[in-house]
Structure formats: C-alpha cells, structure tokens
Amino acid sequence: MIAESVGLRRAISTLPHLCDRIKQTENEIVQMFRLSSRKDETNLPINRTQSRINRSVRTLDERFIRILKIFKWGPDAEKALEVLMLKVDHRLVREVLKIDVEINVKIQFFKWAGKRRNFEHDSTTYMALISCLDEAGLVGEMWKTIQDMVRGTCLIGPADLSEIVKILGKAKMMNKALSIFYQIKGCKCKPTASTYNSIILLLMQEGHHEKVHELYNEMCNEGNCFPDTVTYSALISAFGKLGRDDSAIRLFDEMRENGLHPTAKIYTTLLGIYFKLGRVEKALGLFQQMKEKGCSPTVYTYTELIKGLGKAGRVEEAYSIFLNMLKEGCKPDVVLINNVINLFGRAGRLADALKLFEQMESLHCTPNVVTYNTVIKALFESKAPASEASSWFERLKENGVVPSSFTYSILIDGFCKTNRVEKALMLLEEMDEKGFPPCPAAYCSLINTLGKAKRYEAANELFQELRENCGSSSARVYAVMIKHFGKCGRLTEAVDLFHEMKKLGCNPDVYAYNALMSGMVRAGMIDEGHTLLRTMEENGCIPDINSHNIILNGLARTGGPQRAMDIFTKMKQSKIMPDAVSYNTILGCLSRAGMFEEAAKLMKEMHSNGFEYDLITYSSILEAVGKIDEVRAHTSL
The missing domain is CATH 1.20.5 (Single alpha-helices involved in coiled-coils or other helix-helix interfaces)
Incomplete structure (x- = not known):
C-alpha cells in the first residue's frame, strides 16, 4: 500500500x-466560497441602496446553501463557513435550519454549532430545530431536543412553552407535554393565559376533563394569570362532558360577570346542557339572548337547537327555526339536514322528510350515508312498503354512496319487522361478502325474529355463528337468545348462556336479567326469579319497571294476591312507580280471587294516577266474574 x-x-x-x-x-473552489469585498459590493447600485437602508440585513449566502445540498454537513461545509466568513450566531443557525436540506444535515449542523466557542443555543434556535423535527416526524429526536432545551441555561418564554405543548400534543405525547409544562413552569417562566389554554385544550382533546378543572384552579391561584374566553370555553365544555351541568352554568355566569363575551361555541355548549336537563324554555331564552347580544348563531348552534327541540317533541317549532335560519342566510350543512330529516321521520312526517331530502341539492348539500340511513329508517317507521326501502338502498348505491354496516343493520331490522326474514338473511350474507365485520345489532334483529317465529334452532345457529365470527357477543344479543331459550322451555341453556356472558366479561344488562327472570317465572321458579332480582340490584344493575312486572306477574298467578300486593306496595314506595301493566296484573289477581271490592278501589286509584282502563283491564275482571259464576252454578247443582 x-x-x-x-x-x-x-x-x-x-x-x-x-x-x-x-x-x-x-x-x-476557494473563489466560489470567497465573499466579495465590501468595495465590490458597494460599487453595485442595488447594494449601495440596500446598504443605506439597513446595514444589518444579511441573507444566507446562496453558495453556502449549494455546498450544504451537495456535500451535506461535514469538513467541506465547515470550510465553506470559514471561507465565506459567515459568523456562527443565532440568526445563522435559524437560517440554516430553514434551508430545504435533509433533516440529518440540520441535526449535525445544530450539534456542531452548539460546540463552537462563544456560542450557546437560545430558545429561538431550539424551537427552530424542534419545528423541523416535528415536520420530519422524528418524535424521539424531538423529545430529546426538548429535554436538552429545558435542562439548558436558555430562557424559555410563555409563547415557546405554548408551542412545545401544542407540538407534543400533536404527536400524541400527552404525559410528556404535562411533564414539560410543569418543569418549565417551576423554574423557567410563568405561564400566561395562552399557555394554560394550550395545555387545557390538549387535555380536552385527550378526554382528560377532570385535569382541566385542576389546571383552572392552578391558573386562578397564580394571581397574575386570569382565565379568558378560550379558557372558559374549554371548561364549560369539559364540565358538560363530565355531567357537571350546574358547574358549567355557574362558569358561564362567572364569565359574563368578569366582562367577557361568550362565543357562539360557548352558547352552543350551554344550549346542549339545558336541553339535556329538559330545560327547553331556558334553552330558547338563551338562544334569544345570544342574538340580542350580537353573537351570530352558527350552523352548530342551530343543529343543537333543532336536535334539542326534536327530542322534546316540538317538531314544528324546530322546523320553524330551520326555516328562519335559511332566511337569515346561515347555510345548513349535511349534519343539520340529517337531524331535521330524522325528527320528521320520528314524528311520522315522512312526506316532509322526503321533501327536504329532494331540496338538499338546492341548499348545496350532498346527501351522505347518514342521510340515506335516516330516510330508510323513516320509511320503515312510517310503515311504508318494504319495497320503497329497497329502492332507496339501490338509489344510495347508484349515487356512489358506500353503505355502512348501520345501513345494513337498519334494512335487516326493517325487513325482520315486516316479516321478510329471507330478505334479511340475504342482506346479512351480502354484508359478509362486502367484508363488513359481524354486526351484533343485525344478528340481534334476526335472532329475535326467528325466535318469535318459533324457529329456535335457526336462531341458535345464527347466535353460534356470531360467536364464532366475533369471538364474543353483545349483552343485547345474549339477552335475546336467553329470552327465546326461556320461552321454548330450554331454561338450562338460558342459565348457561347467562353465566357464559359473565365469564367472557360481558356484564349482563337489565335486558339480560329480565330475559332470565321471565324464563324462570314461565317455568314456575318464582322464588328463584325473585332472588335474581335482588342479585341484580346487588350487582349494581338498576331494575326497570319490566323487571318488577315480571316478578309481579309470577306472584299474581301462583303466589296468591297477598304476596302480589306486597310487591305492588313496595313498588309504589320505591322510585319505580307502577304502570298500566302493573295495575292490570294486580286487578286480574284480585278478580280471580273474588276480591272485587279491593279491585274496584284499585281501579279508582289507577284512574286517579292517570291510567285509562283498557281491554286488558276489563277482560281480566270479566274473565274472573265468569269463572266465579261458573263455580257458583256448579256448586248449586
């Protein structure tokens, strides 16, 4: 060598x-790197003018940029800096980091600059590199750079802290963002309202609503940092999602007392809270107040308002607000129109729902899969011919809209309810062919329909298919299968399913408990059913009126009137008040026992509590009277 x-x-x-x-x-090469002399530069007319304007202005030499792009970072680039007489300062570092070169070149240059004598990185150079690393998706290197910045001696301002929190939040590094926030807050800088808002908004995005309140308290205790509109908006939204509605309302009042003006988003959030609480008039008053204060409602505000009025059954009022919104020039979006179509469908106003659908084009709104789903559901609910639902399904596909699993679920449920089980089964098969995952709701509809038709084996086959394809099933599907096993006398299998769902971590809901209790009562196991009702309460599953009526019915038929009346009395003393079914069950029990005076008193009580007598009420009494007459006639013979 x-x-x-x-x-x-x-x-x-x-x-x-x-x-x-x-x-x-x-x-x-040296000539290429050489910086032109001041004399040469000043002889140029343009440079003479620029020099007079601002002698401090200095752009990064294009020749150095070319060297970086060709040779990357290394001895050649270092030599270029020396030859070009470029001073390594904060401005130079920031300019280099702006260049469109590989991220590794920027990292190496940044590290090299940090080792230079008489130079230390400041917050501006750190933030420039952090921004580059964020854009490049180098999360690990970015986090290391942030840590170096915090551990170093450079000052970090509130704006830098806010930006770091936002960047870490975007990278889904929630815990690290909180850690850095408290580190910098403890020794580097005092956060401003904007800084607190950055971390509060990040917490909101990640669903950490409790932590939002904690930060709000810290913010108020700072003494020199006061919540602004953004803070209140986040807090009111957080309290609404936590179900702490009174706290959200108090914050809204506090905000106005502090001279801050609520935004449309805050008004919209509060409207939703009032509707959730059933305070419809309060919501309408707030909407009026919003307009009086000069805060223009957005499409989101109108959506919340129309949705709330629809749930309250005030459909005409909701539609009137929709029409006024159009007159005022607020453009609806597809979500709002879907809500209006939905409330028409639920109110049985199919013609209005279809009319609005046809108007969507003129309103510059394109129907999406939710729109079609809503229309198809409205068709079934209004008892329209099943063929119409099928034609809308075809129209959906013709218009290039991809059906969702919910589309198939609505169709399957609708066809099941109109006794077109074979069509529903074909759609279930089509779902599988299209690659949709097993839909428990669709299976539930089919299993229930097959069970009602006493096709128990077919129902069980579908249930087993769902378990095999899905690995488990929903509590509702289990409840339906348990119900039908109970109805056909296969109580052992019903009990086995009930225990199986618990083992699989699928906690039985009220429907599953009711299904098993109903099966037990049907099999004459009244005491076991009553025990299950108590177990249900002990396990934290709140019984509904049906739970009590199942046991009441069993006792009324086999346990005698006294035990039935005891349960009925307990119901009246509890939070669950008897309904018409409860009264009719007891009336039938008393009548069969020949206790007509007690039955007459109960009928008066029933009427005074707002329940009308129906065919079941009269037939229970007439049947009992007929049987007693038969017994008397037989005895006289």
Missing part, C-alpha cells in the same frame, strides 16, 4: 500540467 502511494506521488510529480490543474481546481 505504501509503495503504491509513493508511486502515485512520483507519477503526479512527473506530470506538471496535472499538478497545475489540481491547483487551479482548488483556486476555483
């Missing part, structure tokens, strides 16, 4: 023209 090197030097030395060429190349 040494011999070869020596030989090479000899060869070069014997070629004078080649040596001259190498020297010439070196001179060209």
Whole structure:
C-alpha cells in the first residue's frame, strides 16, 4: 500500500500540467466560497441602496446553501463557513435550519454549532430545530431536543412553552407535554393565559376533563394569570362532558360577570346542557339572548337547537327555526339536514322528510350515508312498503354512496319487522361478502325474529355463528337468545348462556336479567326469579319497571294476591312507580280471587294516577266474574 502511494506521488510529480490543474481546481473552489469585498459590493447600485437602508440585513449566502445540498454537513461545509466568513450566531443557525436540506444535515449542523466557542443555543434556535423535527416526524429526536432545551441555561418564554405543548400534543405525547409544562413552569417562566389554554385544550382533546378543572384552579391561584374566553370555553365544555351541568352554568355566569363575551361555541355548549336537563324554555331564552347580544348563531348552534327541540317533541317549532335560519342566510350543512330529516321521520312526517331530502341539492348539500340511513329508517317507521326501502338502498348505491354496516343493520331490522326474514338473511350474507365485520345489532334483529317465529334452532345457529365470527357477543344479543331459550322451555341453556356472558366479561344488562327472570317465572321458579332480582340490584344493575312486572306477574298467578300486593306496595314506595301493566296484573289477581271490592278501589286509584282502563283491564275482571259464576252454578247443582 505504501509503495503504491509513493508511486502515485512520483507519477503526479512527473506530470506538471496535472499538478497545475489540481491547483487551479482548488483556486476555483476557494473563489466560489470567497465573499466579495465590501468595495465590490458597494460599487453595485442595488447594494449601495440596500446598504443605506439597513446595514444589518444579511441573507444566507446562496453558495453556502449549494455546498450544504451537495456535500451535506461535514469538513467541506465547515470550510465553506470559514471561507465565506459567515459568523456562527443565532440568526445563522435559524437560517440554516430553514434551508430545504435533509433533516440529518440540520441535526449535525445544530450539534456542531452548539460546540463552537462563544456560542450557546437560545430558545429561538431550539424551537427552530424542534419545528423541523416535528415536520420530519422524528418524535424521539424531538423529545430529546426538548429535554436538552429545558435542562439548558436558555430562557424559555410563555409563547415557546405554548408551542412545545401544542407540538407534543400533536404527536400524541400527552404525559410528556404535562411533564414539560410543569418543569418549565417551576423554574423557567410563568405561564400566561395562552399557555394554560394550550395545555387545557390538549387535555380536552385527550378526554382528560377532570385535569382541566385542576389546571383552572392552578391558573386562578397564580394571581397574575386570569382565565379568558378560550379558557372558559374549554371548561364549560369539559364540565358538560363530565355531567357537571350546574358547574358549567355557574362558569358561564362567572364569565359574563368578569366582562367577557361568550362565543357562539360557548352558547352552543350551554344550549346542549339545558336541553339535556329538559330545560327547553331556558334553552330558547338563551338562544334569544345570544342574538340580542350580537353573537351570530352558527350552523352548530342551530343543529343543537333543532336536535334539542326534536327530542322534546316540538317538531314544528324546530322546523320553524330551520326555516328562519335559511332566511337569515346561515347555510345548513349535511349534519343539520340529517337531524331535521330524522325528527320528521320520528314524528311520522315522512312526506316532509322526503321533501327536504329532494331540496338538499338546492341548499348545496350532498346527501351522505347518514342521510340515506335516516330516510330508510323513516320509511320503515312510517310503515311504508318494504319495497320503497329497497329502492332507496339501490338509489344510495347508484349515487356512489358506500353503505355502512348501520345501513345494513337498519334494512335487516326493517325487513325482520315486516316479516321478510329471507330478505334479511340475504342482506346479512351480502354484508359478509362486502367484508363488513359481524354486526351484533343485525344478528340481534334476526335472532329475535326467528325466535318469535318459533324457529329456535335457526336462531341458535345464527347466535353460534356470531360467536364464532366475533369471538364474543353483545349483552343485547345474549339477552335475546336467553329470552327465546326461556320461552321454548330450554331454561338450562338460558342459565348457561347467562353465566357464559359473565365469564367472557360481558356484564349482563337489565335486558339480560329480565330475559332470565321471565324464563324462570314461565317455568314456575318464582322464588328463584325473585332472588335474581335482588342479585341484580346487588350487582349494581338498576331494575326497570319490566323487571318488577315480571316478578309481579309470577306472584299474581301462583303466589296468591297477598304476596302480589306486597310487591305492588313496595313498588309504589320505591322510585319505580307502577304502570298500566302493573295495575292490570294486580286487578286480574284480585278478580280471580273474588276480591272485587279491593279491585274496584284499585281501579279508582289507577284512574286517579292517570291510567285509562283498557281491554286488558276489563277482560281480566270479566274473565274472573265468569269463572266465579261458573263455580257458583256448579256448586248449586
């Protein structure tokens, strides 16, 4: 190797023209790097003008940028800095980090600059690199740089802290954002309202609503940092999602007392809270107040208002507000129109729902899959022919809208309710062919319909298919299968399913408990059913009126009137008040026992509590009277 090197030097030395060429190349490189003299620059008219305007203005030399792009970062680029006489300062570092070069070049240059004598990175250079690393998606290197910045001696301002929190939040590094926030807050800078808002908004995005309140209290205790509109908006929204509605309302009042003006978003959030509480008039008053204060309602405000009025059954009022919104020039979006179509469908106003659908084009709204789902559901609920629902399904596909699993679920449920089980089964097969995951709701509809038709084996096959394809099932599907096993006398299998769902971590809901209790009562196991009712309460599952009526019905038929009346009395003393079914069950029990005076008193009580007598009420009494007459006639013989 040494011999070869020596030989090479000899060869070069014997070629004078080649040596001259190498020297010439070196001179060209130096000339390329050389910064023009001040005299040369000032002789140019443009440069003379710029120099007079601002002598401190200095752009990064284009030749250095070319060197970085060609040679990356290394000895050549370092030499370029020296030859071009570029001083390494904060401005130079920031300018280099702006260049469109590979991220590794920027990282190496940043580290090299940090080791230079008489130079230390400040918050501006750190933030420039952090921004580059964020754009490049180098999360690990970005976090390391943030840590170096915090551990270093450079000052960090509130704006920098806010930006760091936002960047970490975007990278889904919630805990690290909180950690950095408290580190910097403790020793580097005092956060401003904007800084607190950054971390509060991040917490909101991640669903940490409790922590939002904690930060709000810290913010108020700072003494020099006061909540602004953004803070209140986040807090009111957080309290609404936590179900702490009174706290949200108090904050709204506090905000106005502090002279801050609520935004449309805050008004919208509070409207939703009032509707959730059933305070419809209060919501309408707030909407009026919003307009009086000069805060223009947005499409989101109108959506919340129309949705709330629809749930309260005030459909005409909701539609009137929708029409006024259009007159005022507020453009609806597809979500709002879907809500209006939905409330028409639920109110049985199918013609209005279809009319609005046809108007969507003129309103510059394109129907989406939710729109079609809503229309198809409205068709089934209004008892329209099933063929119409099928034609809308075809229309959906023709218009390039992709059906969702919910589309199929609505169709399957609708066809089941109209006794078109075979069509529903075909759609279930189509779902599978299209690659949709098993939909428990669709299976639930089919299993229930097959069970009602006493096709228990077919229902069980579908249930087993769902378990095999899905690995488990929902509590509602289990409840339906348990109910039908109970109805066909297969109580052991019903009990086994009930225990199975608990083992699989699928906690039985009120429907599952009711299904098993109903099966037990049907099998004459009244005491076991009553025990299950108590177990249900102990396990934290709140019984509904049906739970009590199932046990009441069992006792009324086999346990005698006294036990039935005891349960009925307990119901009246509890939070769950008897309904018409409860009264009719007891009336039938008393009548069959010949206790007509007690039955007459109960009928008066029933009427005074707002329950009208129906066919079941009269038939229970007439049936009992007929049986007693038969007994008397037989006895007289």
